Amino acid sequence: MSNTYQDLQNSHPCFGGHKNNVGRIHLPVSPGCNIACRFCDRVINDVEERPGVTSKVITPDESLEVLEKALSICPEITVAGIAGPGDTLATDYALQTFRKVKEKFPKLIKCMSTNGLLLYEKADEVIDIGIDSLTVTVNAVKPEILEKLNKYIIYHGRKYEGIEGAEILIENQLKGIKKVAASGITIKINTVLVPEINGGHIEEIAKTVKEAGASIYNIIPLIPQYELADRKAPNCLQIDEARTKASKYIDVFRHCQHCRADAVGVPGKSEYGDRIYQRRLNVKETFSHG
Ligand SMILES: C[S@@+](CC[C@H](N)C(=O)[O-])C[C@H]1O[C@@H](n2cnc3c(N)ncnc32)[C@H](O)[C@@H]1O
Ligand code: SF4
Numbered sequence: 001m002s003n004t005y006q007d008l009q010n011s012h013p014c015f016g017g018h019k020n021n022v023g024r025i026h027l028p029v030s031p032g033c034n035i036a037c038r039f040c041d042r043v044i045n046d047v048e049e050r051p052g053v054t055s056k057v058i059t060p061d062e063s064l065e066v067l068e069k070a071l072s073i074c075p076e077i078t079v080a081g082i083a084g085p086g087d088t089l090a091t092d093y094a095l096q097t098f099r100k101v102k103e104k105f106p107k108l109i110k111c112m113s114t115n116g117l118l119l120y121e122k123a124d125e126v127i128d129i130g131i132d133s134l135t136v137t138v139n140a141v142k143p144e145i146l147e148k149l150n151k152y153i154i155y156h157g158r159k160y161e162g163i164e165g166a167e168i169l170i171e172n173q174l175k176g177i178k179k180v181a182a183s184g185i186t187i188k189i190n191t192v193l194v195p196e197i198n199g200g201h202i203e204e205i206a207k208t209v210k211e212a213g214a215s216i217y218n219i220i221p222l223i224p225q226y227e228l229a230d231r232k233a234p235n236c237l238q239i240d241e242a243r244t245k246a247s248k249y250i251d252v253f254r255h256c257q258h259c260r261a262d263a264v265g266v267p268g269k270s271e272y273g274d275r276i277y278q279r280r281l282n283v284k285e286t287f288s289h290g
Helices: 005-011 060-073 093-104 120-127 162-181 195-212 235-246
Strands: 025-026 035-037 075-083 111-113 133-137 150-155 156-163 186-193 218-220 252-254
Touching: 025 060, 025 235, 035 252, 060 075, 060 093, 075 093, 093 111, 093 120, 111 120, 120 162, 150 162, 150 218, 156 162, 162 186, 162 195, 186 195, 186 235, 218 235
Parallel strands: 025 075, 075 111, 111 133, 133 186, 186 218, 218 252
Antiparallel strands: 035 150, 150 156
């Protein structure tokens, strides 16, 4: 039986549990991605504090050793999460890792983040493994807005660009969210707020994902980079307005820390990634746009 939304509000830092001094570890086992968000720049480095960044990519077996070490250093960790650095469903490594974690650390909350392209077809596996909390990044529910945020998708071996790719992505996200939510798994939605692109669309996203079964909504301010390097990050007022509009339809999480794909510790309080992943000097290798 997976944790309920109420349980997670006490025990998962991204669902409200941040008040209780609980920690998480992100296991960076998923390097590849099957879509191309125009703002995403996945890199290997030891210094940047943002999603898509990791010091190394590890295997599902290595992740058990990493977890053991992390729990001995930081017993506050209640959540084993996988948030990249790429997409958790683009390769099988994340689901393999969760099966191993479930066996060896049955008390840990299993949490994963996906773009949702393959969520509908992999939903039975996600449910069977007993993922406790699932985050799906939904940046728009209208294809003409999404195509400004996503360049293409690779779906069943074919590349779909622009509106066509955006339509498939939105349809699969919403069908996947409905199916997984109906099984009782708690769903959080991430939206990257790019004021000039989806700033006026937040209410529609919030309403649509709530109707599909999501429980909580997290608006992430854009970090301007890659193709959207010249777009402005939202200011505090814009973020606050977007959150207030969304909260008419769905609970809103307001404490997102823009964590790395290999973060370890209690968000905002402790960070043990240096010790766990033996971070090196300032080495930077881009691997998302080869
Ligand atoms: C790197 S992704 C990995 C998990 C999965 N592929 C996904 O998209 O949900 C983790 C989160 O970082 C967000 N993200 C990536 N680049 C960002 C940026 N430049 N600014 C803000 N959020 C970003 C994504 O939208 C996603 O919600
Ligand atoms: S944000 Fe997630 S889905 Fe989008 S390109 Fe980056 S890793 Fe892939």
